[in-house]
Every structure is written in structure tokens, then in C-alpha cells.
Amino acid sequence: MSKIIIGRYIPGNSIIYKMDPRGKILASFLFIAIIFLANNWITYSILTIFTLLAVIATGLKPKNFWDGVKPFIWIIFFTALLQLFFSSGGKIYWHWGIFTLSSYGLITSIYLFIRFVVIILISTVLTVTTTSLQIADGLEWILTPLKYLKVPVAEIALVMSIALRFVPTLMDETVKIANAQRARGADFNDGSLIQRAKAVIPILIPLFTNSLTVALDLATAMESRGYQENHVRSRYRVLKWSKYDWLNLGYFLLLTLLLMVFRTK
Amino acid sequence: MSKEIISVKNVSFTYRDSKKKVLNNISFTVNKGEWVSIVGHNGSGKSTLTKLLNGLLIADDPKNSAIYIDQLLMSENNVWKIRDKIGIVFQNPDNQFVGATVEDDVAFGLENRNVTRSQMLKIVPEVLKEVDMLPYKKTEPQNLSGGQKQRVAIAGILVVNPEIIILDEATSMLDPEGRNEILSIIRQLQKEKDITVLSITHNIEEINKSDRVLVLNRGNLLKIGTPDEIFAEKTLIEEAGLELPFVYQLKEELKRRGLQIPGSIKTEEELVDYLCQ
Numbered sequence: 001m002s003k004i005i006i007g008r009y010i011p012g013n014s015i016i017y018k019m020d021p022r023g024k025i026l027a028s029f030l031f032i033a034i035i036f037l038a039n040n041w042i043t044y045s046i047l048t049i050f051t052l053l054a055v056i057a058t059g060l061k062p063k064n065f066w067d068g069v070k071p072f073i074w075i076i077f078f079t080a081l082l083q084l085f086f087s088s089g090g091k092i093y094w095h096w097g098i099f100t101l102s103s104y105g106l107i108t109s110i111y112l113f114i115r116f117v118v119i120i121l122i123s124t125v126l127t128v129t130t131t132s133l134q135i136a137d138g139l140e141w142i143l144t145p146l147k148y149l150k151v152p153v154a155e156i157a158l159v160m161s162i163a164l165r166f167v168p169t170l171m172d173e174t175v176k177i178a179n180a181q182r183a184r185g186a187d188f189n190d191g192s193l194i195q196r197a198k199a200v201i202p203i204l205i206p207l208f209t210n211s212l213t214v215a216l217d218l219a220t221a222m223e224s225r226g227y228q229e230n231h232v233r234s235r236y237r238v239l240k241w242s243k244y245d246w247l248n249l250g251y252f253l254l255l256t257l258l259l260m261v262f263r264t265k
Numbered sequence: 266m267s268k269e270i271i272s273v274k275n276v277s278f279t280y281r282d283s284k285k286k287v288l289n290n291i292s293f294t295v296n297k298g299e300w301v302s303i304v305g306h307n308g309s310g311k312s313t314l315t316k317l318l319n320g321l322l323i324a325d326d327p328k329n330s331a332i333y334i335d336q337l338l339m340s341e342n343n344v345w346k347i348r349d350k351i352g353i354v355f356q357n358p359d360n361q362f363v364g365a366t367v368e369d370d371v372a373f374g375l376e377n378r379n380v381t382r383s384q385m386l387k388i389v390p391e392v393l394k395e396v397d398m399l400p401y402k403k404t405e406p407q408n409l410s411g412g413q414k415q416r417v418a419i420a421g422i423l424v425v426n427p428e429i430i431i432l433d434e435a436t437s438m439l440d441p442e443g444r445n446e447i448l449s450i451i452r453q454l455q456k457e458k459d460i461t462v463l464s465i466t467h468n469i470e471e472i473n474k475s476d477r478v479l480v481l482n483r484g485n486l487l488k489i490g491t492p493d494e495i496f497a498e499k500t501l502i503e504e505a506g507l508e509l510p511f512v513y514q515l516k517e518e519l520k521r522r523g524l525q526i527p528g529s530i531k532t533e534e535e536l537v538d539y540l541c542q
Contacts (some may be wrong), residue, residue: 133365165365168407217360224319224353225363225421226345226377234379236372236389 009131014059015244016129021138023245027252028126034252035115037259044114046262050255051118054125068124069117076116083109132167136160137239154233162218170211177206270428270461271295272333276324278313286325287313289484295477297428300455300462302472302492305481306506311465314481315431318463319351320344335428349378352422354435358414362406367398367417370406374425388424396420396450412443419450430454432464436471444468473510480505512536 016024038044055065069076086098087105094101130138140157147153178188181202188199271294278288288310295301303311316322317332320339324330332339334347355361364370368389375385393399396416406414415435422430430451436444448471455462464471472478478495480487482504488495495501496513509517512533516526530536 161365162363165362165406168405169359172407214360217355217357218363220316220321221353221355221361222363222373224321224348224351225374226348226425227373228345228377231377232379233376234381234385236369236376236382236385238382 010060010064010128012059012129014057014129015247016054016058016125018242018244019129019248020239020241020245021130021134022141022239023241023248024126024130025135025138025142027248028122030252030256031122032119034256034259035119037256037263038111038115040262040264042262043259044111046255046258047118048114050251051121054251055121058125058129060128064128065121065124068128069120072116072120076113079116080109080113083112132164133161133237134239136164137237141239152230155229166214169214170207173210174203174207177203177210268297269294269333270297270335271318271463272331273318274332275330276317276332277326277330278310278317278322278324285484287484288317288324291484291486293479293486293489295461295463297461298455298459299477300452300464300475301477301479301489302475303463303465303479303481304467304472304505304507306483308483309481309505310484311481312433315353315433315463315465318429318431319348319353349425350428351431352425352427352429353431353433354415354418354422356434356437358411358418358438359406361418362414365405366402367393367404367406367409368402370417371420371424374421378425392420392424395423395454410443411439412446415439415443415447416450419447419454423454426458427460429461429463432462432466434465434467437467469508469510472507473512480507 035047038047084105085101087100087102087108091103092100093103127135136157139160140153143151143153143156178186182188186199186202188196188203190196191199273294274292276288276291277286279286291314303314305311313322317324317339318334324332324339335350337343337347337350339347362370363373371389371392372385375388380388390399390402393402396419398413398416398420401409401413401417406417409417418435419430432451436447439447451462454460464475466472473492473496475492477489478492479489480495480501487505488498488501496509502509508514512530515536516530519526526536526539530539
């Protein structure tokens with residue numbers, strides 16, 4: 001449990017790893033927007049092919065992506081089934097009470113299924129190939145225009161990177177506290193729902209006070225190292241836009257164009 | 266050489282929500298390049314004193330008291346200039362690690378001072394080399410040992426070239442090996458760069474090796490003097506909740522059994538040589 005990596009970044013070396021997180025985040029947003037352009041079997045095949053190519057380009061094992069889809073599998077099937085039995089139109093194959101199995105329902109449920117899976121696959125490609133810190137840096141860059149609306153972007157970015165830096169530390173702490181309580185007889189896996197919820201209290205309260213102590217200590221340490229709020233700071237970590245990122249955006253623009261050309265009016 | 270770098274005059278301090286004075290009318294001076302240990306019971310005001318020195322806390326009664334750091338009076342205008350001169354290594358290595366990787370953390374102080382990136386790229390590896398952490402440049406804090414984290418913390422304050430390093434029980438959460446590593450790194454730096462070191466510690470061997478010792482008890486300054494002078498006063502040591510170093514304990518025991526050892530003997534090697542004669 002102490003080795004939990006948020007966003008489940010898996011280290012690798014393929015071309016997607018060399019891409020700038022800003023480009024990857026923007027491309028993922030773009031992808032989710034353009035997915036709704038697809039409305040016939042040609043466009044859906046294009047979408048599927050482009051997604052699979054992106055997945056292959058990560059150079060990771062298919063199992064990683066299956067892990068990404070797995071938690072959502074019930075939602076996907078449930079919505080696809082609803083779509084399948086509750087839409088009518090086209091040829092009707094089977095009819096019983098409120099349930100109808102029609103050719104229209106069949107096609108839309110397949111489209112829905114594809115739509116779900118490609119969204120999950122593309123977001124998995126993003127999180128698996130990008131460290132959480134890179135994502136935070138990328139988001140900071142994307143948020144920069146909000147400066148003009150007086151949003152404290154630099155502070156938000158610092159908060160994000162400190163939060164990410166403390167995720168593993170607090171995870172370790174949680175495990176330690178849970179073990180310490182177990183050593184005194186606490187039982188976290190048995191009993192009714194209410195009993196189990198109560199059993200979490202001896203973990204949560206120490207964890208909470210602990211986080212506050214850490215926050216105070218960290219604030220003292222930061223201040224004594226010269227941190228001043230609202231002060232101009234330089235940056236050590238910078239993002240570099242490379243030729244791979246043009247490739248990345250070009251890829252998704254090409255996809256957008258193809259979808260626009262082949263969609264039925 | 267013996268230039269005053271820290272000068273504290275009549276400083277008292279009371280926390281806002283209590284009536285008791287944590288520090289009571291303290292005055293002392295420290296010369297440049299000295300290694301001064303600050304000792305005392307838990308709750309004797311040691312940590313408060315260090316926070317006063319870098320302006321994290323403000324002393325009571327500013328009219329009659331003063332803190333000078335390198336000729337600069339502690340005041341609202343000077344506090345950031347003073348913080349540039351003082352680096353503090355705190356007790357818990359986990360809670361002072363700001364960056365997500367070693368190099369990020371070391372660069373934090375430079376970022377705050379708006380140093381350009383090209384300069385940072387030069388300074389950070391140099392400093393990491395000094396504390397022997399260069400191979401861990403890209404490592405995340407959870408993959409480092411406590412001693413390594415403290416070395417990164419030292420690097421984090423060395424990047425801004427402080428005149429004074431304060432160790433706020435910086436080695437108390439480390440194993441003996443980690444502690445010796447940290448102390449020897451700081452000793453070396455102290456010699457190379459003529460840095461002044463203030464160290465809050467309970468470690469008797471470290472106290473024995475320092476130039477002077479400052480003994481606090483319940484907010485009062487009991488004595489400031491060389492380790493020898495401090496260890497000579499038995500009541501003082503008891504009041505401060507200290508133990509004698511091993512060499513002194515042995516000398517006491519030998520004295521009780523009728524063997525007088527000259528006062529000039531302070532280290533184990535000297536004692537061994539003397540006893541073999």
C-alpha cells in the first residue's frame with residue numbers, strides 16, 4: 001500500500017513519454033470534445049484506430065490498459081444495456097413489455113460502448129505516461145490566463161505540488177497508524193457497516209492532527225528558507241515544447257478533420 | 266577573526282496564549298565561525314530562541330531588547346535580509362522537504378530569491394556534490410533515508426550561502442550513522458566557509474566537541490562557556506538535565522578511587538595516552 005502511485009504512472013521510454021504534459025493534457029481535452037463528432041460506423045472506426053495507435057505508441061503492456069477500463073466495466077455494460085433495450089427505431093427484432101430490441105438500439109449501444117472505452121483508454125494513456133508532477137506543471141501553464149482574473153495561479157501551483165509531494169508521505173503515515181491501532185486490537189475488516197465506519201476514527205483523527213503538524217512545520221521551514229507570499233519567484237522546473245508535441249497535436253487535429261469529413265449530416 | 270555575528274540583548278519572550286515567559290531576559294553574543302551548542306531540558310526555550318533569531322517570532326518589549334545578526338537589527342524591514350544570512354535545519358527531516366524531488370527542494374531557496382534558471386542549474390549540482398547527494402538528484406523524498414533527507418535540507422540552505430547555520434535538533438531523529446555523517450559534513454563546511462553554527466542538541470559528544478555551550482533552564486540563561494567550564498560545574502549540569510561525556514564520567518570515577526587526572530585531558534585519545542603512561 002505504501003507504494004501507491006497516484007495517477008498510476010508507469011515509467012517507460014516510448015515517444016509519448018517525451019511529450020510535453022501541456023500538449024498531452026490539451027490533446028486529451030480535445031479528444032473528449034471531438035468524440036461527439038462521430039456518428040456513423042466510419043467515424044467510429046477512425047476513432048477506434050486512432051485510439052489504439054495511441055495506446056500502442058505508449059509501448060506498455062495491454063494489461064495496464066485493461067486495469068484502467070476494469071473499474072468502469074459495470075457502468076459501461078449497464079448504460080449499453082439500457083441503450084440496447086430501451087431504444088426503438090429501425091427494425092424491431094424482439095419486443096416484450098417495455099423492452100424492445102431494435103436495430104437502432106443495437107447500433108447506438110455499440111457506439112456508446114466504443115465511446116466509453118476510447119475515453120477511458122485515452123485518459124489512461126495520459127496518466128500512465130505522465131508523472132503527477134508533470135500534470136501539475138501542465139495544469140499550471142493551462143491555468144496561467146486566469147491570472148488576469150486575479151486567480152493566484154502561482155500559489156495554486158505550489159499547493160498542487162506540495163499536495164502531490166505529501167501523498168506518499170501521508171500514505172505511509174496512514175499505514176503506520178493503522179498498524180499501531182491493530183497492535184492494540186483495532187479491527188478494520190469485520191463487523192457491520194457502522195462498526196467499520198467507527199473503526200476508521202482511530203486512524204482518521206491522528207492522521208488529521210498529524211497533517212496539521214506537518215503543515216505548520218513545513219510553513220516554518222518554507223518561511224525560513226525565504227518564501228514570501230505574492231513575491232516574484234523564478235522556476236527551476238520548466239517545460240519544453242519539442243517536435244514530439246507538434247506531432248501529438250497534429251495527430252489529434254488530423255483525427256478531428258477526418259471525423260468532420262466522414263460524419264453524416 | 267573574533268567578529269561578533271550574533272548579539273542578543275535583554276530578550277524575553279511570551280507566547281500569546283500563556284502567561285509564562287518562555288525566555289527571560291537573555292543576553293549573549295556569538296563570534297563568527299564559532300560552533301555553539303544550546304542545551305537544556307525539554308521546554309527550556311531552546312527552539313523559541315532559534316525562531317527569534319530568524320524573525321519567525323518577535324521578542325517582547327522591542328524597546329529595551331535587541332537582536333543583531335551580522336550588525337543588522339532584527340526588525341520588520343530587515344527580517345528578510347537576516348533570513349538570507351541564517352539557514353535552519355529542523356528536527357523532522359520529512360516536514361521540511363518542500364520539493365517533489367531532491368533538486369526541486371534544493372532549488373526552492375533560489376526560486377524564492379528569484380535567481381535565474383541558468384544560474385540555478387549551475388548552483389544546485391555544485392551544492393548537492395558538497396553534501397554528497399548528486400546521484401540522488403532526481404529522487405523523491407519517500408525513497409530517501411532520514412540522514413539523506415537531512416543532507417538535502419543542508420544543501421537547501423547552503424545554496425543561498427548563509428553566514429549562520431542553526432541545527433534545531435537536526436540529528437535527533439537519525440540513527441548514529443546518519444548523525445555522524447551530518448555532523449561531519451557541517452564541521453567541514455564550517456571550516457571551509459567560516460560558517461557560524463548554533464546547534465540545539467542533547468547529544469553529549471556533540472556538546473563536548475563544540476567551541477562554547479549555552480545552557481538554558483526554564484527560560485533563563487544559566488551559563489555560556491566552553492564545554493570544559495560547563496562540565497566542571499556539577500550542579501549546573503544537573504539543573505540543565507545533562508549527563509557528563511564518557512571521558513568526564515571516567516575521570517570522576519577514577520578521582521573517586523584516588524587517581525587524579527589533569528583537567529587538560531578532554532578526549533578519549535588523550536585519556537588513553539595518559540592512562541598508558
